[in-house]
Amino acid sequence: MSALMFEKVWLDKNLYNDAEKNYYESLNKMDNVASLAGVPNTEIQTKLNRLELENSNLKKALDDLRKLVISLQARVESIESTGEAQSKAVAPKAQAQAKEDQESDDGVDLFGSDDEEESAEAAKLREERLAAYNAKKSKKPVLIAKSNIILDVKPWDDETDMKAMEDAVRKIDTDGLLWGAAKLVPLAFGIHKLQISCVVEDDKVSVDWLTEEIEKIEDFVQSVDIAAFNKV
Incomplete structure (x- = not known):
């Protein structure tokens, strides 16, 4: 998962925690107001109704935020699992290619090797090629200044x-x-x-x-x- 995705999830979680904290603080304020003297007060009742409406809206926002966080977590897990699967699928191919390249490097050296015994047939072929090259070179016209x-x-x-x-x-x-x-x-x-x-x-x-x-x-x-x- 990219760094940008992690940062978004972290911010969304923090927003959710702050919203939840504000919600419970609002409830405590409502309880404190309700514990006031039992004398009917229109202003107090209006404030209580307003707080109830705000709390209702806040709860809905919290529910939406919770769903978003869950959705993001599921998406992150899906991306991580897909990346691991692709890595596992690529690894055998890379190993097979490396093995094939190594085998191709172990082919026959046409010019001979100091570490390997040169067969008579390979030596004869090389001498014939050198002789043909020298003959061709000798026939080339020399440039006269x-x-x-x-x-x-x-x-x-x-x-x-x-x-x-x-x-x-x-x-x-x-x-x-x-x-x-x-x-x-x-x-x-x-x-x-x-x-x-x-x-x-x-x-x-x-x-x-x-x-x-x-x-x-x-x-x-x-x-x-x-x-x-x-x-x-």
Whole structure:
């Protein structure tokens, strides 16, 4: 039973006790008034009639309150008995579920156990699965990190043969280097620079090495700058 229900029953019982107490006090007052002198008195008689009416109403209220308390007690007992019955019904189900979960945890360990002897068949099955996994993993393509680089190759002057310079740059060849498109970009005073792109594998070709190799072409190349650098 909820705390609110208990509080209501307790309050109703207290109201009943107070009402009963007031009822008997009223009766005592009536007896005291009746014991007064036997001289007829209209005012006393009126008070007596009023007290009798109040006592009658109070008695009826007491009877209604008594019935309410009895009804509440019966309801509380019914709720308590229902709760106990449900608890008894749920307990076996919970125990059965716990037993079932424990039995499922005691199943076969596919990966073997340190505390149990591994059978030859289980060991063979595990080795076959590991071999299949390793074979599948080895067939997966390895991701190669690459970069797209645009280089600005500057000549010495406007008399530099730009076509010969481009050919010399493209002769630089190594594993992981792929040259792309090239074009001439005006600088000043009729001088053009060679802007050439390439794709390199990061693990095989470094940018520093590539710029150093181009700057070794001293007959054509004055300097090399990196115009753009992007990961592919």
